[in-house]
Amino acid sequence: MDTHRLRLGDRSYPIYVGIDIAENAGRLLKNRGVTAPPILVSEYRIMRLHGQRLLQALEREFGSVPVIRIKAGESSKSQSGLQKLYDRLFRLGADRTSCLLAFGGGVITDLTGFAAATFMRGIRYASIPTTLLAQVDSSIGGKVGINVLQGKNLIGAFHHPIAVLSDVSWLDTLDDRELASGIYEVIKCGAIKSQRLLRRIDEDLQDLLDRRCGALQTIVSWACRIKADVVAADEREQEFRMILNFGHTIGHALEAATGYRRFTHGEAVAWGMLAALSLGTELNLLAPLKARRLENLIRRVGSLPTLRGIETGEVWASLLRDKKIRGGKIRMVFLSRLGRAEVHPDIDAKHLKSFLGRFLLSSS
Numbered sequence: 617m618d619t620h621r622l623r624l625g626d627r628s629y630p631i632y633v634g635i636d637i638a639e640n641a642g643r644l645l646k647n648r649g650v651t652a653p654p655i656l657v658s659e660y661r662i663m664r665l666h667g668q669r670l671l672q673a674l675e676r677e678f679g680s681v682p683v684i685r686i687k688a689g690e691s692s693k694s695q696s697g698l699q700k701l702y703d704r705l706f707r708l709g710a711d712r713t714s715c716l717l718a719f720g721g722g723v724i725t726d727l728t729g730f731a732a733a734t735f736m737r738g739i740r741y742a743s744i745p746t747t748l749l750a751q752v753d754s755s756i757g758g759k760v761g762i763n764v765l766q767g768k769n770l771i772g773a774f775h776h777p778i779a780v781l782s783d784v785s786w787l788d789t790l791d792d793r794e795l796a797s798g799i800y801e802v803i804k805c806g807a808i809k810s811q812r813l814l815r816r817i818d819e820d821l822q823d824l825l826d827r828r829c830g831a832l833q834t835i836v837s838w839a840c841r842i843k844a845d846v847v848a849a850d851e852r853e854q855e856f857r858m859i860l861n862f863g864h865t866i867g868h869a870l871e872a873a874t875g876y877r878r879f880t881h882g883e884a885v886a887w888g889m890l891a892a893l894s895l896g897t898e899l900n901l902l903a904p905l906k907a908r909r910l911e912n913l914i915r916r917v918g919s920l921p922t923l924r925g926i927e928t929g930e931v932w933a934s935l936l937r938d939k940k941i942r943g944g945k946i947r948m949v950f951l952s953r954l955g956r957a958e959v960h961p962d963i964d965a966k967h968l969k970s971f972l973g974r975f976l977l978s979s980s
C-alpha cells in the first residue's frame with residue numbers, strides 16, 4: 617500500500633493507494649478517528665460489484681454499517697439527488713458526529729462530499745473512489761458540488777475528506793471508455809508536472825489498458841502525489857492550481873456544447889489537451905516535436921469520439937459561460953515543455969475563436 621499526504625496544516629489527510637485497501641478500510645478509518653459506524657453512500661451497481669468486500673471489512677471494525685444506495689449517473693448529482701440523500705441521512709438519525717463514506721466515481725464523491733460539507737453545517741467524510749478518474753482527480757483536492765439548471769458544478773464547496781482510500785483492483789470492472797477517461801487525466805498530470813510519468817505511461821500503456829494492478833497502482837500513486845502537491849501549494853485555486861486545468865478550457869466547452877452526452881469528462885479533456893497543444897505550437901509556446909510526442913501518446917490510448925457536427929459558435933458560447941474575457945484576453949494553460957505548464961492570462965480571444973473553428977474543422 618502506498619501512502620501519500622495532502623498537506624493542509626490541521627486539515628491534512630492521507631491518500632492510500634493499493635490492492636488491499638478494501639480489506640483494511642475499517643482499520644484505516646479508525647486510525648483517522650472514526651469510532652462509530654460510518655454511513656456508506658454508493659451506487660446500486662458499485663455495491664453489487666465491489667460492495668461486499670468493503671462492507672465486510674467495515675463491519676469487522678464497526679459492527680453494522682448503514683448503506684445509502686443511489687442511482688448511477690450525473691442526474692443524481694443534482695438538487696433533487698442531494699435532497700434525497702439528506703432525507704436518508706435524517707431518517708438514519710445522522711448528526712454532527714456522523715462520517716460519510718463516498719464509495720463510487722466522481723458523481724458519488726462530488727455529491728456525498730457536498731452533502732457532508734452542508735449537512736448540519738459540515739460533517740466528516742472519506743472518499744473511496746472506484747473509477748480511475750475519481751482516484752486520480754475528483755476525490756483529491758476538496759472540490760465538491762452538484763449541477764444545477766444553470767450549469768455543471770456551479771453549486772459547491774471546498775470540503776476536504778479525512779482520508780482517500782483507492783483500491784486499484786476495483787478498476788478491473790470499469791468499461792474501456794471509463795478506463796481511458798482516467799488515463800487521459802493521468803496523462804494531463806504528467807504533461808503539467810512530470811515528463812517521467814509520461815514516459816512511464818508510454819512504456820506501460822498496454823498493461824494499463826489490460827488493467828494490470830501493478831501498473832495501475834504506480835500511475836494512480838504518481839498522479840495523486842502530483843495533485844496533492846499542487847493543491848497543497850494553492851488550495852483555493854488562486855493561481856498555481858490552475859495548471860490542473862490544462863486541456864479543460866476547450867474540454868469543458870466541448871462537453872457543454874454537446875450536452876454532456878457525446879464525451880466522458882476525460883475524453884473531453886483529451887480533445888482539450890490536443891487543442892491546447894496545437895494552439896500552443898501556433899503561438900510558439902511549445903516546440904512542435906514535443907507537442908507531437910504528447911499527441912501520439914493521447915491518440916494511442918484509444919479512439920476519441922468525433923468532433924463532427926459540433927458548431928464553433930456553440931463551443932464558443934459554452935466557453936464564454938465558463939471563462940471571462942477581460943480586455944479582449946482570456947486565461948488558458950499551456951505547456952512550455954513536457955512536464956511543465958504555465959498559466960497565460962493574455963490569450964487573444966479573437967485568435968482563440970478563429971483557432972477553435974479551424975481545430976474543429978481539421979479534427980472532424
Ligand SMILES: NC(=O)c1ccc[n+]([C@@H]2O[C@H](COP(=O)([O-])OP(=O)(O)OC[C@H]3O[C@@H](n4cnc5c(N)ncnc54)[C@H](O)[C@@H]3O)[C@@H](O)[C@H]2O)c1
Nearest residue numbers: 688721722723724746747749750753754759786787789790
Ligand atoms: N471534484 C473534482 O475535482 C472533479 C474533478 C473531475 C471530475 N469531477 C466530476 O466527476 C464526475 C465524473 O466522474 P466519473 O468519471 O468517475 O463518473 P461516474 O461517477 O459517473 O462513474 C462513471 C461510470 O462508472 C461506473 N463505475 C464506477 N466505478 C465502477 C467500477 N469500479 N466498475 C464498473 N463501473 C464503475 C459508474 O456507475 C458510472 O456509470 C463528473 O460529475 C465531474 O464533474 C469532479
